[in-house]
Amino acid sequence: MKTRKSYSKEFKLDAVSLVTEENYKISEAARSLGISANMLGRWLKEQESEGAHAFRGNGKLTQEQEEIRRLREENKRLKMEKEILKKAASSLPKKPSEIRFHHPT
Numbered sequence: 001m002k003t004r005k006s007y008s009k010e011f012k013l014d015a016v017s018l019v020t021e022e023n024y025k026i027s028e029a030a031r032s033l034g035i036s037a038n039m040l041g042r043w044l045k046e047q048e049s050e051g052a053h054a055f056r057g058n059g060k061l062t063q064e065q066e067e068i069r070r071l072r073e074e075n076k077r078l079k080m081e082k083e084i085l086k087k088a089a090s091s092l093p094k095k096p097s098e099i100r101f102h103h104p105t
Contacts, residue, residue: 009055
């Protein structure tokens, strides 16, 4: 089984700059670096779409992604709390109970 090769952020930035700043064609830059043109093309798209946040590495989320994850967890917790309250409310009487006192005569 082939292990997947990983490239540093600096390598990716240098590869992208060959195309964006040095005016190499993607295929030429990829060939000279020993990588596939498809991979370099993906790196270019990531650089264009994410700018300074490009090539964060595995598990490193942007602030927006972290906030989305936090909000999803909070939403899940609140839904669970709501279900618990629904179940508790369903076990209560529908109408307020009238309290009657029996007075022996």
